[in-house]
Every structure is written in C-alpha cells, then in structure tokens.
Amino acid sequence: MILNRKNLVIRLRLIRDDTENFSKYIIISYLIFLFSFSVYMICIVDTIWYLKLLYIIFACILPISIINYALDFMTKKTIKRIPDLLEEFQHNLNNTIKIETAIKKTSEKFTGHLKKPFQILYYNMSKNPIEALDNFKVMFNDRNIDSFSELLKTYIVYGGNLEKLNQKISDLINKIREENMFKTKTKQKFIKYKIGAVIMILGTIYMKKFMLVIVPDIGQAQNVMDSAKYILVIIFYIIYFFVIDPISEF
Structure with a gap:
C-alpha cells in the first residue's frame, strides 16, 4: 500500500x-x-x-x-463512529430522497475528520459517482463502509426502492454495532498476547547481550548460524505482534 x-x-x-x-x-x-x-x-x-x-x-x-x-x-x-455517520446519512436520505443531498447534509452535521470523507464524496459525486464511492471505500479501508458504498452504487446504477435501501442500511448499522461490541471484548483478550510478544522481543535482544557480558568467550565461539537463530526468534515475534490484530478481526 x-x-x-x-x-x-x-x-x-x-x-x-x-x-x-x-x-x-x-x-x-x-x-x-x-x-x-x-x-x-x-x-x-x-x-x-x-x-x-x-x-x-x-x-x-x-x-x-x-x-x-x-x-x-x-x-x-473515526471508524468507530461509522454507525453514527450512517444513521445521520439515513436520516437525511429519508428527508431529502436524494443521495447527493443526503451526503452533503451529513458532511454538514459533523466536524473535523468525520466531516471530510463526506465532503470529498459529495464533491466527487458530480464527476463520477462510481469512482467517488470507490475512493470513499479506500479512504476508510473498512469492510462495512465497503458494504455501504456497494449499496449506494447498486441503487445509483440499477435504481430501486428507497425503502428497501433504508432497510439494508439499518441492517448494516445494527450489524456494525454488534461487531463493535464483540471486537471491544476480543481486543481486551488479545492485548495480553501483544504485550507478551514485545516482552519476548526485548528479552531475546537483552538475553544475547547479557550472555556476552557474563560469558565473554561465547562471542568468539558463536558462528553465523547461532546469530541467525536470535534474529529468527526476533523476526518471529515481530511478525506475531502484527498478526495478532488481523486474527482478532475474525
């Protein structure tokens, strides 16, 4: 990326x-x-x-x-506020019945970094709605925003019933809220594994230095493969540290 x-x-x-x-x-x-x-x-x-x-x-x-x-x-x-953003959009869509106007009014409701994505989306919708929604997805890099964008793209391209679109958005909002509750509980459990990975990385680095201080001759006796073992252990725990978050998403 x-x-x-x-x-x-x-x-x-x-x-x-x-x-x-x-x-x-x-x-x-x-x-x-x-x-x-x-x-x-x-x-x-x-x-x-x-x-x-x-x-x-x-x-x-x-x-x-x-x-x-x-x-x-x-x-x-910002991503944690997605349900609030979608609820505001849904409210504006019900009142205006136009996707572009609903996007504009949603951007006016929020401030800072919550406001900006919808501002950019509204500006780009007049040029190319499909490309605008694709860029909107990339900006959030979130699968729920992907689903929301696909719903709007389908409605724009093929048309359809506004009531059904609203129902699908409601279902998506409920799904996101349930996922957020589950993720909060899961991440509290996984944080101890991340702390453990950091401790193991630091422990491996300092163990080697400590051994060289206690037994100076070990530095001369070590060959390339001995050094490689330390490196591989450190690499393993660094990768493990970054893999924990994706695992916790499932």
Missing part, C-alpha cells in the same frame, strides 16, 4: 490535511531507508549472503507493516 501513492493519499485524508506532501515524505523516507540499509548489508556487514538477503527482505516488509498499522490505529477513532 505504501508504494501505491494514490491509495496512500486517500487513506491519509482521514487523519491529515497535507496529504500530498506527507505521502511524498513517507514514500521517499521508506526508499531512502531501504537503499541505505541494503548498501549497509551488502557492503559493510560480514555475513553469509542468504542472511543478508533475509535482513533486506525483512527491512522491506517491516516499515510497510508499521505504517499500515499506524494508519489503522490513527483512523480507529
């Missing part, structure tokens, strides 16, 4: 105003880091080639995971 600048800009709109410049900064910083790390591993670090390759692959993946995780974390507050 980080190298897809268009999607990165769209997602950043939920949390920042200077999306164009900030997206450039993120991508350039990532490429500079990756280039510098690759040069360092290839030219300076003295180890076997496949271990160097493993480090470089890991350096490619980890920043992307961290940035995606940070974006998801920062947009959580």
Whole structure:
C-alpha cells in the first residue's frame, strides 16, 4: 500500500490535511531507508549472503507493516463512529430522497475528520459517482463502509426502492454495532498476547547481550548460524505482534 501513492493519499485524508506532501515524505523516507540499509548489508556487514538477503527482505516488509498499522490505529477513532455517520446519512436520505443531498447534509452535521470523507464524496459525486464511492471505500479501508458504498452504487446504477435501501442500511448499522461490541471484548483478550510478544522481543535482544557480558568467550565461539537463530526468534515475534490484530478481526 505504501508504494501505491494514490491509495496512500486517500487513506491519509482521514487523519491529515497535507496529504500530498506527507505521502511524498513517507514514500521517499521508506526508499531512502531501504537503499541505505541494503548498501549497509551488502557492503559493510560480514555475513553469509542468504542472511543478508533475509535482513533486506525483512527491512522491506517491516516499515510497510508499521505504517499500515499506524494508519489503522490513527483512523480507529473515526471508524468507530461509522454507525453514527450512517444513521445521520439515513436520516437525511429519508428527508431529502436524494443521495447527493443526503451526503452533503451529513458532511454538514459533523466536524473535523468525520466531516471530510463526506465532503470529498459529495464533491466527487458530480464527476463520477462510481469512482467517488470507490475512493470513499479506500479512504476508510473498512469492510462495512465497503458494504455501504456497494449499496449506494447498486441503487445509483440499477435504481430501486428507497425503502428497501433504508432497510439494508439499518441492517448494516445494527450489524456494525454488534461487531463493535464483540471486537471491544476480543481486543481486551488479545492485548495480553501483544504485550507478551514485545516482552519476548526485548528479552531475546537483552538475553544475547547479557550472555556476552557474563560469558565473554561465547562471542568468539558463536558462528553465523547461532546469530541467525536470535534474529529468527526476533523476526518471529515481530511478525506475531502484527498478526495478532488481523486474527482478532475474525
């Protein structure tokens, strides 16, 4: 996602105003880091080639995971308000009977980052409604907003009964509220596993340093494979840390 600048800009709109410049900064910083790390591993670090390759692959993946995780974390507050947004839209749709007008009135009801997605959606609807709704989905990166956008796209393209559309939106709102209650309980259980992963990462790093202090000769006796074992353990727990959230979504 980080190298897809268009999607990165769209997602950043939920949390920042200077999306164009900030997206450039993120991508350039990532490429500079990756280039510098690759040069360092290839030219300076003295180890076997496949271990160097493993480090470089890991350096490619980890920043992307961290940035995606940070974006998801920062947009959580907005995403939790999705039921309120949809209820306001539904209320305005009942009063105006026009999707574009309902979107405009919804944007006027909220402030800050809750207001912005509907403002952008309203502005883009006059150009290309289908593309506008697709970008709206990317901005939230949430499957419930995906469902909401698909409902509107179907209504715009094929027409239909406004009453049935309202019922489907109501069903979606109820589903989201139930999911949010379940997620809150689940995340409280999974947080201890994340804490455990962080403890294991730090424990593995400091255990190696501690062993070198207690038994200095161990540093001379260690070969490349011994060092690789420590690295692999750390990699495992870092991946585990980032995998816990997707698992908790099921």
